[in-house]
Amino acid sequence: MLLNILLTLLIVVGVALTGLVLLQRSEGGALGMGGGGGQLVSARGAANFLTRTTWWLGGAFFVLSLLITIILGNQSGTGSITDQVKIEALDPAKMAADQKAAFEAAKAKADAEKAKQTGGALPGGFSAPAPSVGVAPFSAPAPAPVPAPFVAPAPKASAPAPKAAAPKQAAPAAPAPAATDLPILPTPNP
Numbered sequence: 354m355l356l357n358i359l360l361t362l363l364i365v366v367g368v369a370l371t372g373l374v375l376l377q378r379s380e381g382g383a384l385g386m387g388g389g390g391g392q393l394v395s396a397r398g399a400a401n402f403l404t405r406t407t408w409w410l411g412g413a414f415f416v417l418s419l420l421i422t423i424i425l426g427n428q429s430g431t432g433s434i435t436d437q438v439k440i441e442a443l444d445p446a447k448m449a450a451d452q453k454a455a456f457e458a459a460k461a462k463a464d465a466e467k468a469k470q471t472g473g474a475l476p477g478g479f480s481a482p483a484p485s486v487g488v489a490p491f492s493a494p495a496p497a498p499v500p501a502p503f504v505a506p507a508p509k510a511s512a513p514a515p516k517a518a519a520p521k522q523a524a525p526a527a528p529a530p531a532a533t534d535l536p537i538l539p540t541p542n543p
Contacts, residue, residue, distance in 0.1 A: 356424055363417045370410040377403050
Protein backbone atom coordinates (compact mmCIF):
# COMPACT_ATOMS: atom_id res chain seq x y z
CA MET A 354 0.00 0.00 0.00
CA LEU A 355 2.76 2.42 0.95
CA LEU A 356 4.69 1.49 -2.17
CA ASN A 357 1.71 2.30 -4.39
CA ILE A 358 1.32 5.73 -2.74
CA LEU A 359 5.03 6.48 -3.16
CA LEU A 360 4.97 5.40 -6.82
CA THR A 361 1.96 7.63 -7.50
CA LEU A 362 3.67 10.60 -5.82
CA LEU A 363 6.85 9.91 -7.82
CA ILE A 364 4.91 9.99 -11.11
CA VAL A 365 3.10 13.22 -10.17
CA VAL A 366 6.36 14.90 -9.07
CA GLY A 367 8.12 13.70 -12.24
CA VAL A 368 5.40 15.11 -14.53
CA ALA A 369 5.35 18.42 -12.61
CA LEU A 370 9.14 18.67 -12.71
CA THR A 371 9.18 18.05 -16.45
CA GLY A 372 6.52 20.71 -17.01
CA LEU A 373 8.36 23.31 -14.89
CA VAL A 374 11.64 22.71 -16.67
CA LEU A 375 9.93 23.14 -20.05
CA LEU A 376 8.20 26.35 -18.91
CA GLN A 377 11.43 28.08 -17.93
CA ARG A 378 13.12 30.47 -20.31
CA SER A 379 16.45 29.34 -21.70
CA GLU A 380 19.44 31.28 -20.39
CA GLY A 381 21.41 30.66 -23.59
CA GLY A 382 24.12 28.64 -21.90
CA ALA A 383 23.57 25.38 -23.74
CA LEU A 384 26.60 23.12 -23.31
CA GLY A 385 28.61 26.04 -21.95
CA MET A 386 28.40 28.04 -25.17
CA GLY A 387 27.41 31.68 -24.86
CA GLY A 388 25.00 33.15 -22.36
CA GLY A 389 25.82 34.80 -19.11
CA GLY A 390 26.40 32.83 -15.96
CA GLY A 391 25.70 35.92 -13.86
CA GLN A 392 21.98 35.70 -14.45
CA LEU A 393 21.73 32.42 -12.60
CA VAL A 394 23.18 33.77 -9.38
CA SER A 395 21.59 37.19 -9.54
CA ALA A 396 18.91 38.19 -7.05
CA ARG A 397 16.24 38.08 -9.74
CA GLY A 398 17.32 34.58 -10.94
CA ALA A 399 17.48 33.06 -7.44
CA ALA A 400 14.16 34.54 -6.34
CA ASN A 401 12.31 33.33 -9.41
CA PHE A 402 9.30 31.20 -8.47
CA LEU A 403 9.87 28.66 -11.25
CA THR A 404 13.50 28.16 -10.27
CA ARG A 405 12.73 27.61 -6.60
CA THR A 406 9.86 25.23 -7.40
CA THR A 407 12.11 23.27 -9.74
CA TRP A 408 14.67 22.84 -6.97
CA TRP A 409 12.02 21.64 -4.49
CA LEU A 410 10.47 19.21 -6.97
CA GLY A 411 13.92 17.89 -7.92
CA GLY A 412 14.70 17.23 -4.24
CA ALA A 413 11.33 15.55 -3.71
CA PHE A 414 11.92 13.35 -6.78
CA PHE A 415 15.31 12.29 -5.39
CA VAL A 416 13.93 11.52 -1.91
CA LEU A 417 10.95 9.56 -3.28
CA SER A 418 13.22 7.51 -5.55
CA LEU A 419 15.52 6.73 -2.62
CA LEU A 420 12.60 5.67 -0.39
CA ILE A 421 11.15 3.38 -3.07
CA THR A 422 14.56 1.76 -3.57
CA ILE A 423 14.98 1.13 0.16
CA ILE A 424 11.49 -0.33 0.54
CA LEU A 425 11.88 -2.65 -2.47
CA GLY A 426 15.32 -3.75 -1.27
CA ASN A 427 13.92 -4.83 2.10
CA GLN A 428 10.92 -6.63 0.58
CA SER A 429 12.70 -8.69 -2.08
CA GLY A 430 14.83 -10.82 0.24
CA THR A 431 18.11 -12.47 -0.60
CA GLY A 432 16.95 -15.40 -2.72
CA SER A 433 17.51 -15.78 -6.42
CA ILE A 434 14.75 -16.06 -8.99
CA THR A 435 15.98 -19.58 -9.80
CA ASP A 436 15.26 -20.58 -6.19
CA GLN A 437 11.57 -19.84 -6.79
CA VAL A 438 11.36 -22.07 -9.89
CA LYS A 439 11.25 -25.82 -9.30
CA ILE A 440 13.97 -26.88 -11.71
CA GLU A 441 13.82 -30.55 -10.65
CA ALA A 442 10.24 -30.79 -11.92
CA LEU A 443 11.24 -29.77 -15.46
CA ASP A 444 11.72 -32.64 -17.91
CA PRO A 445 13.83 -31.72 -20.97
CA ALA A 446 12.53 -34.67 -23.03
CA LYS A 447 8.90 -33.68 -22.40
CA MET A 448 9.67 -30.02 -23.18
CA ALA A 449 11.35 -31.04 -26.46
CA ALA A 450 8.41 -33.27 -27.42
CA ASP A 451 5.94 -30.47 -26.67
CA GLN A 452 8.00 -28.03 -28.70
CA LYS A 453 8.23 -30.47 -31.64
CA ALA A 454 4.47 -31.11 -31.54
CA ALA A 455 3.77 -27.36 -31.51
CA PHE A 456 6.13 -26.90 -34.47
CA GLU A 457 4.49 -29.68 -36.46
CA ALA A 458 1.01 -28.28 -35.74
CA ALA A 459 2.07 -24.80 -36.83
CA LYS A 460 3.73 -26.22 -39.96
CA ALA A 461 0.61 -28.23 -40.88
CA LYS A 462 -1.58 -25.17 -40.35
CA ALA A 463 0.71 -22.99 -42.50
CA ASP A 464 0.84 -25.64 -45.25
CA ALA A 465 -2.96 -25.96 -45.23
CA GLU A 466 -3.33 -22.18 -45.43
CA LYS A 467 -0.82 -21.98 -48.28
CA ALA A 468 -2.54 -24.81 -50.17
CA LYS A 469 -5.88 -23.08 -49.65
CA GLN A 470 -4.54 -19.80 -51.04
CA THR A 471 -2.64 -21.25 -54.00
CA GLY A 472 -4.89 -24.16 -54.84
CA GLY A 473 -2.26 -26.73 -53.94
CA ALA A 474 0.38 -25.59 -56.43
CA LEU A 475 2.30 -22.52 -57.28
CA PRO A 476 1.42 -20.49 -60.38
CA GLY A 477 2.57 -22.18 -63.54
CA GLY A 478 1.80 -25.68 -62.27
CA PHE A 479 4.99 -25.97 -60.21
CA SER A 480 4.84 -27.10 -56.63
CA ALA A 481 7.39 -26.01 -54.08
CA PRO A 482 9.70 -28.63 -52.59
CA ALA A 483 8.96 -29.58 -49.01
CA PRO A 484 11.48 -28.08 -46.60
CA SER A 485 13.57 -30.57 -44.70
CA VAL A 486 15.55 -30.05 -41.53
CA GLY A 487 19.16 -31.13 -41.39
CA VAL A 488 19.64 -31.51 -45.14
CA ALA A 489 21.84 -29.14 -47.08
CA PRO A 490 19.74 -26.98 -49.42
CA PHE A 491 22.21 -27.39 -52.27
CA SER A 492 24.41 -30.33 -53.06
CA ALA A 493 27.91 -29.87 -54.38
CA PRO A 494 28.22 -30.32 -58.14
CA ALA A 495 29.79 -33.52 -59.38
CA PRO A 496 33.41 -33.09 -60.39
CA ALA A 497 33.95 -32.61 -64.09
CA PRO A 498 35.41 -35.65 -65.86
CA VAL A 499 39.07 -35.37 -66.70
CA PRO A 500 39.54 -35.44 -70.47
CA ALA A 501 41.66 -38.24 -71.87
CA PRO A 502 44.94 -37.22 -73.48
CA PHE A 503 44.73 -36.64 -77.22
CA VAL A 504 45.98 -39.54 -79.31
CA ALA A 505 46.43 -38.89 -83.00
CA PRO A 506 44.82 -41.54 -85.18
CA ALA A 507 47.19 -43.78 -87.05
CA PRO A 508 47.50 -42.86 -90.74
CA LYS A 509 45.80 -45.23 -93.11
CA ALA A 510 48.25 -47.11 -95.27
CA SER A 511 47.42 -47.02 -98.93
CA ALA A 512 49.90 -49.72 -99.80
CA PRO A 513 50.60 -52.89 -97.87
CA ALA A 514 53.58 -52.68 -95.56
CA PRO A 515 56.66 -54.64 -96.61
CA LYS A 516 57.05 -57.98 -94.94
CA ALA A 517 60.64 -57.67 -93.94
CA ALA A 518 61.72 -54.41 -92.59
CA ALA A 519 65.19 -53.34 -91.90
CA PRO A 520 66.12 -53.33 -88.22
CA LYS A 521 65.54 -49.94 -86.71
CA GLN A 522 68.45 -48.11 -85.33
CA ALA A 523 68.19 -45.88 -82.33
CA ALA A 524 68.00 -42.24 -83.20
CA PRO A 525 71.07 -40.29 -82.26
CA ALA A 526 70.69 -38.20 -79.11
CA ALA A 527 70.55 -34.45 -79.51
CA PRO A 528 73.89 -32.90 -78.73
CA ALA A 529 74.06 -30.96 -75.46
CA PRO A 530 74.62 -27.25 -75.93
CA ALA A 531 78.18 -26.20 -75.60
CA ALA A 532 79.23 -23.73 -72.96
CA THR A 533 79.97 -21.25 -75.71
CA ASP A 534 76.37 -21.35 -76.98
CA LEU A 535 75.00 -19.76 -73.76
CA PRO A 536 74.66 -15.97 -73.63
CA ILE A 537 77.10 -14.20 -71.38
CA LEU A 538 75.47 -11.80 -68.95
CA PRO A 539 77.40 -8.87 -67.59
CA THR A 540 78.12 -8.98 -63.87
CA PRO A 541 77.11 -5.92 -61.84
CA ASN A 542 79.89 -3.87 -60.34
CA PRO A 543 79.54 -3.19 -56.65
